[in-house]
Amino acid sequence: MATRKLLLLPGDGIGPEAMAEVKKLIEMMNADFNTGFQTEEGLVGGSAYDAHGQAISDADMEKAMAADAVLFGAVGGPKWDGVPYEVRPEAGLLRLRKDMELFANLRPAICYPALAASSSLKPDVVEGLDILIVRELTGGVYFGEPKEIIDLGNGQKRGIDTQVYDTFEIERISGVAFELARTRSNKVCSMEKHNVMKSGVLWKEVVAQTHKAKYSDVELTHMLADAGGMQLVRWPKQFDVIVTDNLFGDMLSDVAAMLTGSLGMLPSASLGAPDPKTGSRKALYEPVHGSAPDIAGKGIANPIAMIASFAMCLRYSFNMVEEADRLEKAIAGVLDDGLRTKDILSDGGTEVSTSQMGDAVVAKYKVLA
Numbered sequence: 109m110a111t112r113k114l115l116l117l118p119g120d121g122i123g124p125e126a127m128a129e130v131k132k133l134i135e136m137m138n139a140d141f142n143t144g145f146q147t148e149e150g151l152v153g154g155s156a157y158d159a160h161g162q163a164i165s166d167a168d169m170e171k172a173m174a175a176d177a178v179l180f181g182a183v184g185g186p187k188w189d190g191v192p193y194e195v196r197p198e199a200g201l202l203r204l205r206k207d208m209e210l211f212a213n214l215r216p217a218i219c220y221p222a223l224a225a226s227s228s229l230k231p232d233v234v235e236g237l238d239i240l241i242v243r244e245l246t247g248g249v250y251f252g253e254p255k256e257i258i259d260l261g262n263g264q265k266r267g268i269d270t271q272v273y274d275t276f277e278i279e280r281i282s283g284v285a286f287e288l289a290r291t292r293s294n295k296v297c298s299m300e301k302h303n304v305m306k307s308g309v310l311w312k313e314v315v316a317q318t319h320k321a322k323y324s325d326v327e328l329t330h331m332l333a334d335a336g337g338m339q340l341v342r343w344p345k346q347f348d349v350i351v352t353d354n355l356f357g358d359m360l361s362d363v364a365a366m367l368t369g370s371l372g373m374l375p376s377a378s379l380g381a382p383d384p385k386t387g388s389r390k391a392l393y394e395p396v397h398g399s400a401p402d403i404a405g406k407g408i409a410n411p412i413a414m415i416a417s418f419a420m421c422l423r424y425s426f427n428m429v430e431e432a433d434r435l436e437k438a439i440a441g442v443l444d445d446g447l448r449t450k451d452i453l454s455d456g457g458t459e460v461s462t463s464q465m466g467d468a469v470v471a472k473y474k475v476l477a
């Protein structure tokens with residue numbers, strides 16, 4: 109039996125509640141389908157600070173480096189608002205991303221038919237939407253140097269951030285986008301601002317070269333990132349995979365996410381480079397939402413974002429495509445049945461708790477097998 113090593117980092121607030129529903133799935137899959145998942149658990153965020161005075165301990169960091177994949181819940185909350193900056197809860201997530209060199213952030217925007225009416229756009233614009241934003245995560249203006257505020261000495265200050273990309277960074281992120289497109293509808297749209305930014309000129313050039321050299325079977329288009337933002341809300345179904353830099357990706361992925369309804373529905377994946385020997389990648393999967401302190405402990409959090417993050421883990425870390433498809437169908441199925449946590453409740457829906465939603469997905473998965 110294959111062994112698949114998972115590190116679970118539930119974190120704070122609703123993180124552990126949502127992770128509990130993924131644990132049910134893992135137990136069921138191991139028992140009924142012999143999937144061989146081996147799980148370890150660690151602390152991250154405020155819970156790690158309370159236990160070790162750090163946002164993630166070195167020991168848990170080692171477990172993350174040794175795992176085939178990391179499942180991350182959420183971190184933060186008012187309890188830790190006053191802790192020193194270097195050990196604030198988010199520092200745990202940033203260390204994981206940095207040490208695991210997770211340069212590719214994947215944010216799918218899928219609109220389940222049963223929820224099309226709850227989007228802020230018209231149902232026919234979003235129903236059946238399935239796009240994937242691939243955002244560069246470790247470079248660009250968030251990390252470029254110089255990054256400072258200088259005193260100009262005349263009563264004025266100057267704030268400086270530097271947008272910088274090297275060829276290899278653009279090659280590897282566009283490679284991820286082209287490869288993912290091949291498993292979907294085979295289309296990539298690259299977004300930058302080559303009309304006003306030198307980094308945009310290089311981005312466009314390198315994406316085109318990478319495409320020509322290795323991925324000419326994939327349909328490639330280029331779009332200015334501002335036009336891309338407009339097109340995402342005008343007719344999002346024109347896109348399959350969008351590849352873009354860190355800054356534009358931050359904004360465009362939030363825009364795309366909101367096309368689909370609640371924050372409680374949105375998964376994400378962050379991937380590193382493939383190991384040259386084994387071909388496997390370091391990877392972390394997490395819901396887009398935070399720790400939601402306002403509803404933590406009430407049993408009403410929507411676990412679907414966390415469960416859908418596990419589906420991404422099956423697909424991208426373990427190549428368990430059938431199982432990932434089945435889990436995504438199970439989510440769509442329970443929504444079709446009218447089950448709703450509070451955040452997505454509308455007329456005619458049946459309100460369920462976090463745990464009831466998780467149980468329903470587990471049961472639906474078994475029926476679909």
Ligand code: NAD
Nearest residue numbers: 182183184185371372397398399400401402403409410451
């Ligand atoms: P949030 O995502 O935690 O919550 C925003 C709103 O959405 C809240 O009203 C919350 O109740 C609701 N919500 C979020 N997830 C939900 C779910 N699964 N089911 C039902 N409702 C859900 O964002 P926030 O309120 O801005 O931040 C709260 C804390 O989380 C802060 O400490 C923040 O720093 C942290 N945070 C962490 C992450 C992360 O761990 N990756 C991301 C964002 C925010």
